[in-house]
Amino acid sequence: MIRLGLLDLVGLCGVGAYVVAHFLVQVRHESPRSRRIVALNVIGPLCVLVSLIGAFNISSFFSQSLWLLLTLAGWWKSRR
Numbered sequence: 153m154i155r156l157g158l159l160d161l162v163g164l165c166g167v168g169a170y171v172v173a174h175f176l177v178q179v180r181h182e183s184p185r186s187r188r189i190v191a192l193n194v195i196g197p198l199c200v201l202v203s204l205i206g207a208f209n210i211s212s213f214f215s216q217s218l219w220l221l222l223t224l225a226g227w228w229k230s231r232r
Contacts (some may be wrong), residue, residue, distance in 0.1 A: 157206060159202065159203045159205055159206035159207075160203065160206070162199050162202050162203050163199060163200050163202070163203025163204075165195075165196065165199050166195065166196045166197065166199025166200040166201075166202075166203065167196070167199075167200065169192045169193075169195040169196035169199065170192070170193075170196040172192055173189050173192035173193050174190065175186075175194065175216075176192075177188060177189060183224075185230050190223060190227050192224040193219070194220065194223055194224065195215040196219070197217070197219045197220040197223070198220065200212065200216045201213070201216050201217070201220070204216075
């Protein structure tokens with residue numbers, strides 16, 4: 153049986169946020185600029201970054217950090 157700790161659950165919530173955002177954009181045709189999609193694309197990498205406290209992985213750290221920065225940059229640009 154697999155035992156999941158709190159950090160594992162936080163990471164899985166982050167992955168869930170990515171999947172829901174992708175589903176809403178691809179299947180439900182929601183705008184990638186909508187508040188909900190932007191929020192999910194911020195929550196996803198934040199949760200995964202928190203989960204890396206338990207088992208650090210440099211590749212995951214860089215990919216999640218870039219995803220978060222690109223999401224915030226796109227959000228900032230669209231607000232201006």
